[in-house]
Amino acid sequence: MIEDQVTVSEPGFVDSFERFYANSWQTVYRALVVGIGEGDLAREAVDEAMVRAYERWRTVSTMENREGWVYRVASNWATSRLRRRRLQFRRMPSVEAAHDPEVVDPRLLEAVRRLSPKHRDVVVARYLLDMSESSTAQALGIPDGTVKSRLSRALVELKEALS
Amino acid sequence: MTLDEKLRSTLEGTASTVAYVAATSPEEIKRRGRRRKARRRTAWTVPVVILVLGVLALTIPFDPNPRSPATNPDVDVVEIADLAVAVADEEPISTNPDTWLGLPGPAPVFDTSALGADLSFTDGQPSADDLGDRVVRAVYLGELAGEPFYIYSTPAPSIWDRIFEVVFGNFSGDVLGTSLNCCTGGDMDHGEWLPGIGGSFSSEGGVMTSEVITAEWLGLSTDVSVVAYQLDGEFIGWQTPVGGVSSLRLDRWPNEYLGVAFDASGRELDRFGTQLEPLPDPGLTDVPETPDGTLPPGADWAPIVTDGSEISAEEIPTDALRDEISPQPGDRLFLVPLEDGEVIVLVRDSIAHAYAESCGVLASLDLPPGIGGTCLD
Numbered sequence: 001m002i003e004d005q006v007t008v009s010e011p012g013f014v015d016s017f018e019r020f021y022a023n024s025w026q027t028v029y030r031a032l033v034v035g036i037g038e039g040d041l042a043r044e045a046v047d048e049a050m051v052r053a054y055e056r057w058r059t060v061s062t063m064e065n066r067e068g069w070v071y072r073v074a075s076n077w078a079t080s081r082l083r084r085r086r087l088q089f090r091r092m093p094s095v096e097a098a099h100d101p102e103v104v105d106p107r108l109l110e111a112v113r114r115l116s117p118k119h120r121d122v123v124v125a126r127y128l129l130d131m132s133e134s135s136t137a138q139a140l141g142i143p144d145g146t147v148k149s150r151l152s153r154a155l156v157e158l159k160e161a162l163s
Numbered sequence: 164m165t166l167d168e169k170l171r172s173t174l175e176g177t178a179s180t181v182a183y184v185a186a187t188s189p190e191e192i193k194r195r196g197r198r199r200k201a202r203r204r205t206a207w208t209v210p211v212v213i214l215v216l217g218v219l220a221l222t223i224p225f226d227p228n229p230r231s232p233a234t235n236p237d238v239d240v241v242e243i244a245d246l247a248v249a250v251a252d253e254e255p256i257s258t259n260p261d262t263w264l265g266l267p268g269p270a271p272v273f274d275t276s277a278l279g280a281d282l283s284f285t286d287g288q289p290s291a292d293d294l295g296d297r298v299v300r301a302v303y304l305g306e307l308a309g310e311p312f313y314i315y316s317t318p319a320p321s322i323w324d325r326i327f328e329v330v331f332g333n334f335s336g337d338v339l340g341t342s343l344n345c346c347t348g349g350d351m352d353h354g355e356w357l358p359g360i361g362g363s364f365s366s367e368g369g370v371m372t373s374e375v376i377t378a379e380w381l382g383l384s385t386d387v388s389v390v391a392y393q394l395d396g397e398f399i400g401w402q403t404p405v406g407g408v409s410s411l412r413l414d415r416w417p418n419e420y421l422g423v424a425f426d427a428s429g430r431e432l433d434r435f436g437t438q439l440e441p442l443p444d445p446g447l448t449d450v451p452e453t454p455d456g457t458l459p460p461g462a463d464w465a466p467i468v469t470d471g472s473e474i475s476a477e478e479i480p481t482d483a484l485r486d487e488i489s490p491q492p493g494d495r496l497f498l499v500p501l502e503d504g505e506v507i508v509l510v511r512d513s514i515a516h517a518y519a520e521s522c523g524v525l526a527s528l529d530l531p532p533g534i535g536g537t538c539l540d
Binding site: 017018021022025026029030031033034039043046047050051052054055104105108109112123124127128155158159162 | 166167169170171172173174175176177178180181182183184186187189192193195196
């Protein structure tokens with residue numbers, strides 16, 4: 001377990017970061033894998049986001065939604081990499097076990113991955129990371145209204161993909 | 164099952180099947196963070212030393228510390244979100260929203276023909292109609308391909324929101340993928356303005372489409388006169404930045420790209436991209452790289468003249484070359500021996516130009532971009 005690898009003994013700058021790191025790394029990683037479908041890229045992205053979080057820990061540690069911030073940084077970083085590689089939303093099935101068709105709709109998952117990064121981030125934040133609208137807005141740095149409109153558009157696209 | 168329920172079930176079900184991956188150790192993450200901070204503090208030490216030596220060798224007037232708009236006390240600056248933009252006058256030319264005119268970089272006085280077409284901003288007239296209601300501050304940079312171009316900010320809904328957007332014809336959006344902090348959710352520290360290729364995407368029928376692809380470079384030094392862009396090995400054009408901002412619209416995603424910033428005399432100040440080797444490779448001297456792998460400013464010049472020896476006007480090997488060069492007081496001349504002949508490099512008013520009897524010999528020198536050449540046969 002991650003928790004075993006870190007020392008959480010005293011309050012303070014380092015321990016505070018380590019605690020956050022231990023609690024959040026897997027959550028953000030899994031959310032990214034769901035969104036972009038690439039385990040290796042997701043791992044790199046989360047690491048990069050965590051390095052940035054550590055560099056700016058004095059600021060980040062004061063945020064209410066630190067996990068959301070890291071997700072946003074990681075997602076943007078990964079998206080940027082994907083664009084540069086011109087391999088948008090390539091899937092890497094090896095990171096995922098077989099899905100239970102009762103639980104996972106493969107067409108829907110594919111449609112989520114085909115959403116634009118902005119729309120996908122909102123969907124993942126709301127439905128997987130379970131963030132409220134305002135929490136999503138804060139994490140993604142967009143107004144509440146934009147969350148609503150992006151979510152609405154994303155849902156329309158997803159509905160169309162399923163129809 | 165409603166779409167909401169299906170979405171939640173699909174995403175959670177998928178997440179639960181993502182194979183467990185041991186996280187990178189936090190010590191490694193912290194080590195990377197510390198190393199990055201240290202690199203930032205020392206990144207310019209080596210190039211500055213090299214540059215100072217180069218300047219001493221060449222005795223070319225040169226400021227070894229190109230100043231960004233934010234640090235140049237000689238220019239008026241307004242802040243668009245956290246981006247310092249050099250402006251022609253500190254007073255806005257119009258209000259509601261407050262709009263300033265961007266200050267163009269110095270005009271180049273070197274031969275830019277090797278860099279492709281001049282794709283600089285052209286003069287135009289800003290209009291409040293170009294900007295939406297939410298815009299509170301804007302800097303008008305001019306027209307690009309017949310469309311108005313602004314850098315503007317809107318009120319930040321959270322401390323993360325750093326909005327630097329452009330109005331680009333009918334398009335308005337955050338196409339700038341240039342700042343770590345702007346576009347990846349960084350904190351309040353905006354010391355790093357990164358250049359890059361950015362784009363805005365939409366999805367149509369489940370297929371990703373790109374709307375706008377641009378090469379962007381923000382926060383450029385006020386010394387930058389030319390930013391030249393090379394895509395997949397070919398220079399597609401150059402631009403004089405305005406307000407420290409350079410932006411070119413691209414028609415495709417390049418596999419490889421390079422942006423090079425030159426001062427007015429053609430000296431390279433900075434570069435970014437996927438190709439960080441010298442372009443083209445002068446092939447004469449190994450130029451030490453900086454710790455982050457980029458070439459030090461001026462590196463493209465230095466190999467040519469430092470590999471040769473300075474000569475007087477009388478030592479120009481032939482009358483034909485002497486006539487062509489027409490030496491003047493203040494000129495500096497360098498004779499560069501090559502395998503098949505020799506090249507004379509003239510430095511006049513901080514501009515370098517190469518001369519050779521033989522065009523074949525001149526071609527073998529593979530002149531760096533921005534340095535012109537003349538041959539006689």
